[in-house]
Amino acid sequence: xxxxxxxxxxxxxxxxxxxxxxxxxxxxxxxxxxxxxxxxxxxxxxxxxxxxxxxxxxxxxxxxxxxxxxxxxxxxxxxxxxxxxxxxxxxxxxxxxxxxxxxxxxxxxxxxxxxxx
Amino acid sequence: xxxxxxxxxxxxxxxxxxxxxxxxxxxxxxxxxxxxxxxxxxxxxxxxxxxxxxxxxxxxxxxxxxxxxxxxxxxxxxxxxxxxxxxxxxxxxxxxxxxxxxxxxxxxxxxxxxxxxxxxxxxxxxxxxxxxxxxxxxxxxxxxxxxxxxxxxxxxxxxxxxxxxxxxxxxxxxxxx
Numbered sequence: 413x414x415x416x417x418x419x420x421x422x423x424x425x426x427x428x429x430x431x432x433x434x435x436x437x438x439x440x441x442x443x444x445x446x447x448x449x450x451x452x453x454x455x456x457x458x459x460x461x462x463x464x465x466x467x468x469x470x471x472x473x474x475x476x477x478x479x480x481x482x483x484x485x486x487x488x489x490x491x492x493x494x495x496x497x498x499x500x501x502x503x504x505x506x507x508x509x510x511x512x513x514x515x516x517x518x519x520x521x522x523x524x525x526x527x528x529x
Numbered sequence: 530x531x532x533x534x535x536x537x538x539x540x541x542x543x544x545x546x547x548x549x550x551x552x553x554x555x556x557x558x559x560x561x562x563x564x565x566x567x568x569x570x571x572x573x574x575x576x577x578x579x580x581x582x583x584x585x586x587x588x589x590x591x592x593x594x595x596x597x598x599x600x601x602x603x604x605x606x607x608x609x610x611x612x613x614x615x616x617x618x619x620x621x622x623x624x625x626x627x628x629x630x631x632x633x634x635x636x637x638x639x640x641x642x643x644x645x646x647x648x649x650x651x652x653x654x655x656x657x658x659x660x661x662x663x664x665x666x667x668x669x670x671x672x673x674x675x676x677x678x679x680x681x682x683x684x685x686x687x688x689x690x691x692x693x694x695x696x697x698x699x700x701x702x703x704x705x706x
Contacts, residue, residue: 413563437562437587438555468562468580470587471667478662485659500580507584507674508667509655 414467416440420451427527428456429494429520433465436473445476452480457489458527460520464496469504481514492517492526541613544568551594551602558590561608565636572612574634578694581675582636585692588668589638589647593688597642604641611635615695632696639687647672647690648681 414434422428430451434440452459461477463469481491494517495502505511517523547564551557565586569579586608593601617631650669656662672679678693 413559413566435559437559438591439559442555468583468587470584470591471671472591474667475665478659482659482662500577503577503581503675504584504671507671509670510662512655512657513659513662 416443418444418447418451422456423460423524424456426456427458427460427524428452428454429460429462431462431465432473433467435468436466437468437470438472440468441470441472441476448476449480452491453483457484457487459484459489459491460494460517460523460527461491462494463501464494464498466498466501469501471508474505474508474510477514478510490527492523494520494523541611542572543609543611544571546607546609548605548607550605551590554594554602558587558594561590561606562587564608565610568610569612569634572610572634574612574694575632575696578632578634578696581694582634582692585672585676585679585694586636586638588672589690589692592645592647592668593638593640593642596645597640597688601640601642607639609635609637609639611637614698617697630698632698634694636692638690638692639684641687644683645688646681646683648679 416432416434416436418430418432420428420430428451430448432444432448436444452461477493484491492515493505496518502516505516515526517526547561547568549557549561549564562583565583566579569582574582590606593606612632612634614630615633647669672692676692677695678691680691682689
């Protein structure tokens with residue numbers, strides 16, 4: 413099973429993509445949780461969380477996303493989840509109802525549009 | 530990791546049960562997932578329902594670790610997996626519901642932790658605002674939403690949780706196959 417990993421790139425001064433991949437279960441989150449929190453707490457206030465490479469998403473991963481999104485919102489920022497065609501992760505997220513408060517995007521263009529809204 | 534077939538009883542297939550101590554916490558949950566995926570593939574459970582079952586397993590084991598009491602990590606969890614067929618109440622191809630079957634997989638978890646009925650947990654609805662979103666309590670919401678049936682019983686000092694997922698089985702000959 414694929415180990416979790418995290419990467420990021422800044423599209424603009426105020427826009428960052430944070431790409432998570434692999435298994436975001438309890439073991440995987442031990443690897444990426446702190447880095448995810450710090451990358452989403454930094455200066456860019458519009459964060460696109462790319463989950464297209466995530467093979468498994470547990471509630472511990474979703475908790476981390478929610479906590480970071482809430483902290484971002486308190487700073488006047490915004491988070492969008494980029495899912496691509498990752499139907500398994502989309503189904504898991506939909507089971508929690510999180511889509512009602514953190515928007516999903518099918519591609520980067522849609523994600524940019526949602527971040528600019 | 531090896532998966533051993535147990536028996537091919539009428540109406541279902543099973544694999545030998547697996548027992549996992551939870552002392553390693555996250556590592557034990559990962560190992561249990563690996564067993565489930567291997568066993569599920571051997572039982573020919575399709576990928577999507579198998580993934581749903583895997584998510585349920587992860588959340589239920591995380592629950593045992595976090596809320597099962599001080600002794601829970603030292604007590605082993607036993608997993609049983611079975612696949613079979615069940616009547617399809619809503620067949621897609623015009624057959625009478627009594628003639629159509631759907632695939633079904635049943636995962637049973639037994640642990641010796643503090644008595645806790647996860648099936649009685651009443652989940653909160655979807656949050657209206659991000660500020661209202663509760664980071665905790667998501668696991669049981671996910672189990673309830675991703676399973677087709679979910680039940681609990683207490684049996685001889687053990688919590689016994691059963692999770693079922695179902696899927697439509699292709700009809701032989703319908704598509705020329």
